[in-house]
Amino acid sequence: MDVSRRRINIVMTGVGGQGLITAARILGEAAVEGGCKALVAETHGLSQRGGAVEVHVRLGDVYSSLVPRGEADVVLSFEMIEAVRGVPYLRQGGVLLTADTLMMPPTPGLRPLKRQQIEAALKGAGVRYVVIPAREAAEKVGSYLAENMVMLGALVGTGALDGFVEPERIRAKVQELPMADKNLAAFEEGIRLGSQARLRP
Amino acid sequence: MYRILGRAGSTALLMGNEAVARGFLEAGGGFAAGYPGTPSTEVIESLAEVAKEAGIYVEWSSNEKVAVEAAYGASLAGVRSIATMKHVGLNVAADALMSIAYTGVRGGMLVFVAGDPSMWSSQNEQDDRYYGLISYVPVLTPSDPQEAKDLTVLGLDLSEKFSHPFMMVSTTRVSHTRGPVVLGPLRPPRTAGKFERARGLTLVPAVAREQREKLISKWEDIRKTFAGLGQFNRVEGDGDVAIVTDGVAYGFVKESLSELGPEADKVKVVKIATPLPFPRSFVIDAISNVKRVLVVEELEPVVEGQLKQALEEERLTPEVHGKDLVGLAGELTLDRVRRAVRSFLGLPVEEPRLYKVDLQIPPRPPAFCPGCPHRATFYALRRAVNRLRLKAIYSGDIGCYSLGLYEPFREQDIIIEMGGSVGAANGLAHAAQDQVPIAIIGDSTFFHAGIPGLINAMYNRAPMLLLVLDNRTTAMTGEQPDPGSGVTAMGDEAPVISIEGIARGIGIEKVVTFDPFDINGATNAMAEALEYVVKERRPAVAVARRACALDALRRARKAKVQVPLYQVEDDKCTACGICYNAFSCPAIFVKDDRKAWIDPSLCTGCGVCAEICPYKAIVKVVQEGKGWEEAWM
Numbered sequence: 108m109d110v111s112r113r114r115i116n117i118v119m120t121g122v123g124g125q126g127l128i129t130a131a132r133i134l135g136e137a138a139v140e141g142g143c144k145a146l147v148a149e150t151h152g153l154s155q156r157g158g159a160v161e162v163h164v165r166l167g168d169v170y171s172s173l174v175p176r177g178e179a180d181v182v183l184s185f186e187m188i189e190a191v192r193g194v195p196y197l198r199q200g201g202v203l204l205t206a207d208t209l210m211m212p213p214t215p216g217l218r219p220l221k222r223q224q225i226e227a228a229l230k231g232a233g234v235r236y237v238v239i240p241a242r243e244a245a246e247k248v249g250s251y252l253a254e255n256m257v258m259l260g261a262l263v264g265t266g267a268l269d270g271f272v273e274p275e276r277i278r279a280k281v282q283e284l285p286m287a288d289k290n291l292a293a294f295e296e297g298i299r300l301g302s303q304a305r306l307r308p
Numbered sequence: 309m310y311r312i313l314g315r316a317g318s319t320a321l322l323m324g325n326e327a328v329a330r331g332f333l334e335a336g337g338g339f340a341a342g343y344p345g346t347p348s349t350e351v352i353e354s355l356a357e358v359a360k361e362a363g364i365y366v367e368w369s370s371n372e373k374v375a376v377e378a379a380y381g382a383s384l385a386g387v388r389s390i391a392t393m394k395h396v397g398l399n400v401a402a403d404a405l406m407s408i409a410y411t412g413v414r415g416g417m418l419v420f421v422a423g424d425p426s427m428w429s430s431q432n433e434q435d436d437r438y439y440g441l442i443s444y445v446p447v448l449t450p451s452d453p454q455e456a457k458d459l460t461v462l463g464l465d466l467s468e469k470f471s472h473p474f475m476m477v478s479t480t481r482v483s484h485t486r487g488p489v490v491l492g493p494l495r496p497p498r499t500a501g502k503f504e505r506a507r508g509l510t511l512v513p514a515v516a517r518e519q520r521e522k523l524i525s526k527w528e529d530i531r532k533t534f535a536g537l538g539q540f541n542r543v544e545g546d547g548d549v550a551i552v553t554d555g556v557a558y559g560f561v562k563e564s565l566s567e568l569g570p571e572a573d574k575v576k577v578v579k580i581a582t583p584l585p586f587p588r589s590f591v592i593d594a595i596s597n598v599k600r601v602l603v604v605e606e607l608e609p610v611v612e613g614q615l616k617q618a619l620e621e622e623r624l625t626p627e628v629h630g631k632d633l634v635g636l637a638g639e640l641t642l643d644r645v646r647r648a649v650r651s652f653l654g655l656p657v658e659e660p661r662l663y664k665v666d667l668q669i670p671p672r673p674p675a676f677c678p679g680c681p682h683r684a685t686f687y688a689l690r691r692a693v694n695r696l697r698l699k700a701i702y703s704g705d706i707g708c709y710s711l712g713l714y715e716p717f718r719e720q721d722i723i724i725e726m727g728g729s730v731g732a733a734n735g736l737a738h739a740a741q742d743q744v745p746i747a748i749i750g751d752s753t754f755f756h757a758g759i760p761g762l763i764n765a766m767y768n769r770a771p772m773l774l775l776v777l778d779n780r781t782t783a784m785t786g787e788q789p790d791p792g793s794g795v796t797a798m799g800d801e802a803p804v805i806s807i808e809g810i811a812r813g814i815g816i817e818k819v820v821t822f823d824p825f826d827i828n829g830a831t832n833a834m835a836e837a838l839e840y841v842v843k844e845r846r847p848a849v850a851v852a853r854r855a856c857a858l859d860a861l862r863r864a865r866k867a868k869v870q871v872p873l874y875q876v877e878d879d880k881c882t883a884c885g886i887c888y889n890a891f892s893c894p895a896i897f898v899k900d901d902r903k904a905w906i907d908p909s910l911c912t913g914c915g916v917c918a919e920i921c922p923y924k925a926i927v928k929v930v931q932e933g934k935g936w937e938e939a940w941m
Contacts, residue, residue: 122672132321132486139321139488147321147486150428156711156784157894158674170566171559172485175643177660191669195662212672213894215716215885220669228667251909 114167115271116174117262120193121185122210123157126255129284131162134259134268137276138166148172157213159189166271181267185241185258186210187225194234203234204265204301206241206258237265237304244296253293256281260297266305274298310358316493324482325350327453327489328420331460332390333362335416336495339382340366341375343756344785345394346429347483348422352392353788356797364497368788368797371726371756372397376404376419380473383417384509386501388464395423395436396725400757402439405473409444410519411509412471412526415501416464419445419475422483425607425639429784431706431725433638435608436477440584444523446530447584448476448540449555453487459540459581461492466533472526479556479606480639531585540581543594547574550598550626551649552591552615554580554605560645561604567646571653586614592622602652603630606640673714678895679857679912681824682709682777686717687891687920688830689746689775695835698842699743701736705729705758707750708784708856709777716892720748727757730774734761737770737847744841745772752782752790754807765847766814773841774849775834776807779856780941787859811849818848825854825940827919855940857912863939870933872913876904880925887917887926 117134121127131147138145148163163174176195182203184190190205197203211219222238229236239261245254259281263274277294284290312330314320322330328351332340342352352366359366365382369375372393379389393401398421405419421439424430440447448463450456456478463474508519534541553561558579565572578594580587583605595601603612612630619626633648634640643660650657676683686709693700704710704720705728713720722732733747749758754776762774782788789795791805811819818840822833830852837848855863864871883902887893895910896917906917906926913936918926 123674135486136321139319144488145321145486148481149323149484149486156674156677156708157672159672168566170563171642171645172481172487173641175641175646175660177662188669188672191665191667192672194665197663199661199663211897212670213675213888213892213896214670214673214714215889215892217670219898219900220667225667228665232663232665234663234665 112270114165114169115181115267116179117164117181117183118174118179118193118196119162119164119183119185120189121160122189123160125160125185126252127160127162127185130255130259131164133277133280134164134272137280138272141273141276143167143271144169146172159192161193181262183258183262185255187222188220191225191228194229194232197234200235202265202267203229203236204258204261205236205238206254207238208242208254239297239300244300245293248289248292248296250286250289250293253290256290256293257297257300260294261301264298264301264305310361312354313358313361314491316491319488319490321486322453322457322489323350323484323486324450324453324456324478325422325484326354327457328460328476328478329354330489330491331457332464333494333497334457334492335461335464336388336497337390337464338364338387338497338499339379339389340364340392341369341378341389342392343369343372343375343397344782344788345397346785347424347480348392348394348397348420349785349788351390351420352797359798362497364499366797368790370791372401373404376401376408379417380404380408380413383413383415385503386415387498388416388468390418390420392420394430395421395434396430396432397421398436398439400726405439405445406443407511408473410511410516410523413467413473414471415498416468417473418460418463418467419473420478421475422478422480424480426480428480431723433607435610437583437610438608440475444527445473445475446534447582448474449581449583450476450478450482451555451558451579451581452482453485454489455540455581456482457489462540466530470526470530472530477555481556527585531587534582534585534587535590537582537587541587541590542579544577544579545573545575547576548598549574549600549653550576550578550595551652552578552580552595552601552603552611554583554611556606557604557640557645560640560642561649563642564646564649571655575653580611583611586611586618588618591615592618592624595626596624598626600627600652601629602633602648603628604634604640604645604648605630607636674711675714675892675894676708676711677857678893678910679861679914680708681779681852681854681857682712683891683893684824684827684916685777685830685852686712686719688824688827689719689834690717691831692834692838695831696838696842698838701740701743701745703729703733703736703745703747705747705749705753707753709748709750712748716890726753727761730758730761730765733772733774734765734768734770737765737772744838747772747774749774749776750783751776751778751780751792751807755791755805759810762811762847762849763814766816769845770847771841771845772847773837774847776849776851778807778851778853781856781859783856783858787856807851808849816847816849819851821851821853823854824852825914825916827916857914860940861912864936867935867939869935869939870930872915872928872932872936873908873911873930874913874915874918874926875906875908875929877925877927878903880923882923882925884922887921891917891920893917
């Protein structure tokens with residue numbers, strides 16, 4: 108994958124309550140413990156109440172915490188509408204990795220969007236994207252609360268983090284979570300799914 | 309192992325606010341007080357978590373003014389203290405801040421304030437550094453989590469040295485950024501000392517005049533110290549142009565320059581972490597030989613203004629840019645600073661190439677959580693108002709219930725500041741013709757600043773309803789306990805302050821309490837109170853009492869209590885839309901045939917949708933376990 112090896116910019120998008128912040132913290136801690144600089148910026152507050160959430164993770168030679176639009180190497184999305192909202196962050200040739208979860212906002216009177224519609228629009232825009240069946244994977248390991256670990260695993264599986272963070276360090280952090288077994292199983296399943304979409308440099 | 313108690317010498321990934329908490333422990337701090345507010349909350353949260361282990365005292369105060377006063381009191385007893393708040397909280401605490409600058413302090417005291425430029429979760433953006441100018445309280449501005457820790461230690465040390473309160477002004481991208489922090493050694497906390505009388509502590513006019521003179525001379529002494537703070541106020545590189553940065557701006561400037569290659573070598577970076585008192589001699593020395601200067605700082609031209617004044621007085625005439633290139637509104641971003649730096653250096657500014665997805669996606673504003681008692685209260689309030697055919701004015705306030713602004717409720721007509729719902733309703737009650745003001749406030753906000761407004765309503769006979777949404781916690785900022793929660797920040801049991809008791813104590817005759825999950829009971833209770841207001845032309849109070857759903861679920865799961873589950877019976881559902889349109893629970897989705905479907909992973913088992921469904925199509929499919937009702941108290 109065509110990343111500048113000095114740094115990697117990741118923008119995570121999703122819905123409040125999906126566990127983005129935990130996933131980002133684990134990634135950042137694993138990086139720092141391995142000697143790689145990490146900055147993780149969160150948008151909190153109102154977003155916790157089911158609103159759109161964005162977390163920026165920058166690894167390597169970085170001094171400021173926000174990823175500018177058009178400069179994310181990877182947009183890691185936990186929900187498909189939020190994936191579309193995250194697209195403007197992608198750099199040319201960057202990759203959108205999204206869960207297949209689709210959650211319509213609870214605003215009355217909305218016309219429901221469909222996955223196929225979203226995928227067609229992404230294709231039309233020329234975005235390189237990979238859809239991960241995150242809920243199915245999480246349910247397979249016994250907890251739909253572990254979707255975030257599936258997505259973190261998928262990110263690892265694609266190889267996007269190679270040279271910045273060793274998977275072993277992330278695995279160790281996942282093991283510190285409550286319900287470690289389920290989270291770890293979800294993480295491994297994510298790696299498997301992500302490696303099928305392995306990004307080649 | 310708690311993140312902020314890591315081993316000295318190790319590197320931890322800490323959020324800026326956690327780094328401040330760590331710095332407080334490294335400085336031997338013993339007393340911490342604050343009021344929750346994004347993005348400042350985690351300082352007290354992290355300290356409260358380790359309070360017992362670290363042997364320090366930590367509290368959530370009833371508001372920011374009380375937090376500053378309490379920290380001041382501890383300081384007078386010789387204990388190092390910190391008071392924390394968000395920017396608007398500093399407005400509440402400002403009265404105390406102005407005066408304690410006059411009396412000075414004993415143990416080191418730091419006022420920590422985190423601003424929210426771009427207003428991610430605030431009603432305004434304001435540059436808190438200006439408070440340093442008004443109050444003569446020195447201001448420290450960290451650029452990243454590491455500096456947030458280091459400057460906390462320095463601030464407390466210098467505060468004690470100068471017997472003067474210090475202030476740290478942080479911002480979202482320092483407070484809520486996690487970055488690597490090298491930990492220093494922890495000092496044993498000093499948690500008790502002795503108060504000693506001194507003339508300067510009693511600010512009657514004769515004393516205040518003396519203290520004012522001392523304040524001005526102290527300010528100049530601190531300015532000299534700041535000018536020599538090599539680690540935090542420093543020059544990097546050399547060249548005939550300079551970029552002066554304050555606080556968070558440094559990282560953005562540094563990154564913008566790192567992208568330039570050899571061009572960057574011609575730029576001298578003057579980094580400041582103490583905008584007030586302005587380290588004038590340091591800055592003048594640093595830029596005396598440059599032809600052009602760019603000042604990059606967030607929000608207002610605090611450094612830029614002082615710099616221009618200093619240059620004028622020194623008769624130096626470099627070309628100075630700042631807000632003309634950076635702009636005033638919103639937080640700094642790399643994109644924004646990069647543009648300013650590049651145009652300052654005469655380099656082309658490229659527009660990023662973005663992918664454009666041709667699809668309208670709906671906005672996703674925050675909403676009441678599934679099971680939130682506020683949703684039920686707003687639903688019932690609308691019914692009560694309609695039943696009485698009232699023209700209601702919904703005077704709103706700061707908290708989760710601000711979300712009542714959105715569809716389908718639209719029951720927040722005014723939102724200004726903490727407690728503002730009650731004060732504004734007072735004026736509306738006397739001035740708005742044929743309309744009934746309903747002030748809507750949460751428990752924590754009521755304790756914070758709502759009580760004086762209620763006293764005013766009683767005293768001046770304002771015909772209005774005060775509706776207190778008591779969910780037993782400060783929910784919006786992440787469920788911090790408040791005076792109605794029965795527990796302290798450190799987890800000790802506490803008396804529950806009665807909202808009804810306060811109302812009755814000041815003479816309110818009509819005080820009703822209801823359970824929002826009982827929609828009919830809630831409607832009747834609010835209608836009764838509103839009828840009283842209209843008929844008697846006096847204030848009434850209604851209290852909606854039900855725990856925050858997030859808290860209730862946490863308690864239930866911890867105690868391994870089975871959470872009930874509701875589902876829609878497809879053959880009974882008529883697709884009327886009441887549950888997803890009028891009640892609008894995020895766990896209820898619309899299927900293609902317009903019938904409702906409940907996502908089992910989101911349902912919290914509150915059961916209100918089953919109550920309001922006119923066709924009895926929503927049924928409980930998993931029974932609650934023993935202890936379920938208790939979890940919601």
